[in-house]
Amino acid sequence: MTELPPYWLRDNCPCAECRDPRNGQKLFQIHELPPDLAVAASTEADGHLEVLWSDGHRSRYPREWLDGTDEGDGRTERGKRLWTAADFAPGLPGASWEAYLTDPAEQAAVLAAVRDSGFAVLRGVPTVERQVLRVAESFGYVRVTNYGELFDVRVEPSPNNLAFTSVAIAPHTDNPYRDPVPTLQLLHCLENSATGGDSGLVDGFKAAAVLREEAPEAFEVLTRTPVPFVFRDRRTELRADRPLIDLDPKGRIREVRFNNRSTGTLRGSGLDAFYAAYRRFAEITLRPELQLTFRLGPGDCLVFDNTRLLHARTAFQQDGHRHLQGCYADLDSLSSTVAVLRRRAAALDTIAALFAGEGAAEYLGEEVTMAEHMLQAAAAAEAAGAPDHLVAAALLHDVGHFHGALHGTDLMQGQDNRHSDSGADWLARWFGPEVTEPVRLHVAAKRYLCAVEPGYRERLSAASEYTLTVQGGPMDEQQAAAFAELPGARDAVAVRRWDEQAKEAGAPTPGFAHYRPLLAALMR
Amino acid sequence: MTELPPYWLRDNCPCAECRDPRNGQKLFQIHELPPDLAVAASTEADGHLEVLWSDGHRSRYPREWLDGTDEGDGRTERGKRLWTAADFAPGLPGASWEAYLTDPAEQAAVLAAVRDSGFAVLRGVPTVERQVLRVAESFGYVRVTNYGELFDVRVEPSPNNLAFTSVAIAPHTDNPYRDPVPTLQLLHCLENSATGGDSGLVDGFKAAAVLREEAPEAFEVLTRTPVPFVFRDRRTELRADRPLIDLDPKGRIREVRFNNRSTGTLRGSGLDAFYAAYRRFAEITLRPELQLTFRLGPGDCLVFDNTRLLHARTAFQQDGHRHLQGCYADLDSLSSTVAVLRRRAAALDTIAALFAGEGAAEYLGEEVTMAEHMLQAAAAAEAAGAPDHLVAAALLHDVGHFHGALHGTDLMQGQDNRHSDSGADWLARWFGPEVTEPVRLHVAAKRYLCAVEPGYRERLSAASEYTLTVQGGPMDEQQAAAFAELPGARDAVAVRRWDEQAKEAGAPTPGFAHYRPLLAALMR
Incomplete structure (x- = not known):
């Protein structure tokens, strides 16, 4: 007789009565399972566990499934490759736009880099306006915000955000005052002939992991303190209270928000401890070994995880033009696209193997x-x-x-x-x-x-x-x-x-x- | 001399050098504040605290601001009005589409009901296709998913989701396999002449609070267990591992996900305890006193918080037609719109008071x-x-x-x-x-x-x-x-x-x- 937890086992019955064969959706509700459900009899044969249940239902589980393990959804530090700048000395992850469009393996590799390392650069993306939306649509859906469907990053006469000036911008995440925060950002360079205006990235998960290592109590404070992030203009008044470092229920780093421009007024006790921890975390994000710096040229499109990477920009002179177009999108669809591309490649491998x-x-x-x-x-x-x-x-x-x-x-x-x-x-x-x-x-x-x-x-x-x-x-x-x-x-x-x-x-x-x-x- | 935490106080300096007067964004980074920052001198006069800092900077804080308190971002149970069905015996929150469009106070009241009670019904929304998108755009932005910009809820010949059949659907939240999950759902009734097909809502925060009251250990288990939610069809493979009840860092209920159709295979230890807690929570959501039932007629548009309310549908016969159009949107923009509408009303009140x-x-x-x-x-x-x-x-x-x-x-x-x-x-x-x-x-x-x-x-x-x-x-x-x-x-x-x-x-x-x-x- 099996020792497996009975409700767990029954909830996973793969029969067509329990689960829609077309889409795998379950066809019963958890409360519909009888009280005192138990395994009446079980046998192992032919690589399967066969179960007769106390209510007469029969289930058949492949041994391979019973022995399965699980890698999680890939959204916490557990599923990521944390990095320092030296890791990219050989080059940045990415591909040409053409290869990305024509070769599913290239596309999967680029998107997997965004998922695993937090970013990738597409090269040779046509320098036409609104093209950044096409990039987002190649793997998911554009997330519209108060900045519009897309936004122009260039010097504006009366900016509602420092991004639209020529000053340096320290490493930060975008839109921390939104909940749900846009989980991906795209920046497509149309023109960059100004002196300065280089791009920087920092792995916020790495910085958080360093903080946990060097100052566990400071890490703890940042994970326990909801910080009010705010943004306000004539048509907008956004606020989200979220910790700088958000953990999943198992205590793994899952999301980083870091943006002093938009932090509102924290109230309550523990403010000294919070600010000490905040400044310590900020100091880590600025360490040279964590700062990856590069220059976006016309046709480059940077895609990055806005729940993990901090992005920065050096100041630039107005001796030339700098014009990026950006938009937001979400990681869930990107991960779905990676999974589907890999599933398709695996299916083609399976079919090839069947022929052979x-x-x-x-x-x-x-x-x-x-x-x-x-x-x-x-x-x-x-x-x-x-x-x-x-x-x-x-x-x-x-x-x-x-x-x-x-x-x-x-x-x-x-x-x-x-x-x-x-x-x-x-x-x-x-x-x-x-x-x-x-x-x-x-x-x-x-x-x-x-x-x-x-x-x-x-x-x-x-x-x-x-x-x-x-x-x-x-x-x-x-x-x-x-x-x-x-x-x-x-x-x-x-x-x-x-x-x-x-x-x-x-x-x-x-x-x-x-x-x-x-x-x-x-x-x- | 003030006893206030120095970095906190300085971080909130309101002077035009520290904060962009146009948009309130901070103009310095937290690491730029000097080490050993201290108040050199402070005086209180004219309802303000004046501070001379150890680095020579001067700040001036209104006493009213110093004494301020904070209500949070309104997204946790703390900011909500938890309910049982009897609370709506006098009627459902809502307004006519016309009043909503023409009277900012009506619009603010409807949107505030969604924020505070989790839902509202607009009546008399024109029964034309795609109108649900206009409703979403009246307060925010449509969130596109694999179901499209909008989706038709009616019987389909080869459905990829049970929603598109005529069977009963038990209380659940939508798209739990998305992270970020769409935080709002809209359902616009175009036609409902079939027998059955009534709508139901349950306050998931209330159900979670009842669970916490009746079985604190079960509540604890559900907040500590990331559950894999999955959805898969030919072009999609989504997965998100999130607890059924998500808490903010202060332990307040912040999000509920509940959808047995889409729960994948949980692995690891504690499965018996999880399933016992899960079934207990399910039982609470089904208690008649928690179930609010009503019928959507043509022109009704239900807007609800998909991070909080569970929605349900009774089975219907194919003796008539039932056709809803739905879309997703997000709470952050809805709350922003409420705040802006209230800020505008307050400004008009202020101007009126100035005239008087x-x-x-x-x-x-x-x-x-x-x-x-x-x-x-x-x-x-x-x-x-x-x-x-x-x-x-x-x-x-x-x-x-x-x-x-x-x-x-x-x-x-x-x-x-x-x-x-x-x-x-x-x-x-x-x-x-x-x-x-x-x-x-x-x-x-x-x-x-x-x-x-x-x-x-x-x-x-x-x-x-x-x-x-x-x-x-x-x-x-x-x-x-x-x-x-x-x-x-x-x-x-x-x-x-x-x-x-x-x-x-x-x-x-x-x-x-x-x-x-x-x-x-x-x-x-």
Whole structure:
């Protein structure tokens, strides 16, 4: 009998009754679980723990899931790479805008740098106004504030913020008076011909960790004191009371706010201790070894974590022009984009491995392997000038035959691997209906074609003729009419024709790698 | 000698060298204050504490500010009115859309209800698509998510979220897998003719406070356990680890997240204790006395605090249509709007009081009081068909003479009350340059008119002729040419002419109240 906590175990039941197979959302409320829930019986077999519950429900948990560990959401110091300036002597994390746009691996690397190191620089971003919004939209959503959808950082005649002057700005985080604070900031350099105006970054998590090391009591004071941050102009009156160093419930550093310009009046006791700690923290942020300094040139776009990095600017002379455009966005969507890009890359790796491994097995009595068959179908689609989504559908139409596609990955998704359209369902995690529906309907398309096209059935291979019977034989008139009405029916018929052609022993085709960029593009 | 904490006191120095008079931002960094800073001498006089610092700097603090207390940012339980359903037996907080749009007091009351009670209902919001975005923009900014700028809540064929089905939805908060979580949600009912589909709200802060009262150890567990919330679809993979009940550093309830659909797999020790506490909290949220139930009809728009209120929906039949449009926004901007609306109302009250009080005093030797003079100027502008901003400028042109306008309010703003354009500066906190610049230039306009318009000087009152000399006499040719180039010069000349006309003893005019709506509209 298992010793696992019963409500925890039951709350994680992966069956389709407990969890929506399409999106993984739970279909019950925690209060709906019976009181005194207990495991009535449990057995381990086939890499799974099977549980019979006291209320009669049955659950089946993959051992791999039971043994899983967890890395957290990556938002605390635990998930970060804390740094000093010397760590970037070899260069700043980043990529060219072009590589970022065209290569999902580059995009994932840039965004992962923002998540892990707190920043990255895109180079060669077109120096046109509002382009910074395009950068934000490449991974998430713009957060509009009282400064607008975007803001111009340049000298203004009557500034409502020191950012819009030419004076030096000490390391700080932005908008501390907002709650929720914008978690990401983007600064896109359009022009920087003035003397001075260099950029600086400090890892606020590192500075906080140094403070904790050198003066634990000061660290404690800063984590325990909500500081009123305020901003006020004619149309705005913002205030947020947040500590300079915010911890998660486990005591890990999760957020840093640092901006003396916007600190309001702290009231209450402990003010001497707070100011001593505050000044000590400020002193650490100014240590040369923590200050990363560099110059943004036209076309550079700096993306950084505003809950972690302090940013600064040296003063500049008005002997040239300095013009940045900035906007805010949020880390949650950025992290989501990294995860999705990596999931897609992993899916392509999995599919590639299936073609190379299981795909080398025989294909239901045909004279080609499964991989050869699908590559031939894709090549036929390509030769016919088919659009990308149909080349992909042809390439992947029999992926439901792959045992490996429906096991071993995403074990908790509640997939039914006995269903005839399991291949389409599996593909639907990455591809849209323009790819999945022809796959879903390609068996029906055979039954349709045999019904409506004289001579089609006679051209089937022996194996295909055999499976036709298993699958229900040719459609009757009513079935055929209904099929023709389905969205994707026409595409499925096209895929089916390439499917039939793709059984020629030894026919040369491109390998799977040839189709990878096309699949990657269709995943977006 | 003062016993006040020296760094705290100095950090709050209100002088124009320490703090930008325009926006109140601090002009120094905390590390720039000298080590061993001390008060060298201090004296109390005239309601102020005057301090000479060890580094030679001088500060002057109003006693009123020194004695101030602080209510916090209003985001924790301390700033809220916790409720049970019975509290709303007399009716739900809210207003008609029309009243909300036209009466700043109604708008402030509705938004303050969202801030304080967690929700309000606007009635009669036009039932047109995308109108919910207009509601959000009336007080803040839309937060875009993976569900789009807005989302349609109705039955969908292939939903990626249970919200888009007809099943009952238990009380929950939205988007717990986002960090920052959207702090406000809006739901605008376009159609609700189905049977069922009623709305429910629960005050999550109240439920948490009940848990703390009844089971302090369970409350403790929920505040100490980061829970992984997850959401995943083809283009999204979100995760945030946050406790069900989040406290501020002082231990006050600050945020509630509650959504079993989206809870992922918790790992680690203490799982039994967590699930016992979680189920106990869930049980409290379901108590009938905490459940506020009502029905949204077409045109109703519910605005609620998604960090505090749990919302629910009963199941509905497909015997009619139910269609809501929703969007997210944030509390910080909503609170800012409340503060600005109240600040504007307070400014109008202050101005009204000045007209009634100090304004009844004699006006520099004229035969009218200051209030009569300014009301006559406004009436003259109105009679001339002047646009609203010039009626306002005429009404307020001499506000710089009011002692009360420059004392007693916003003591920490570093105002210089000796400067001739102090009136314009004071007005600039609420009014745009179209109002303030004619006020700023109305003295110069007299000097200009005396220079360029034959016979103008002869028509001046005796008092005005006297002050002309004090103010520098008529402009020379160069000064007049420069003046004519200033933005607002033309408007200032117009105001000046009404100014000269407004010195007729006993002339009847409307009272200040007549101009209040005009001023309120100009403040937006």
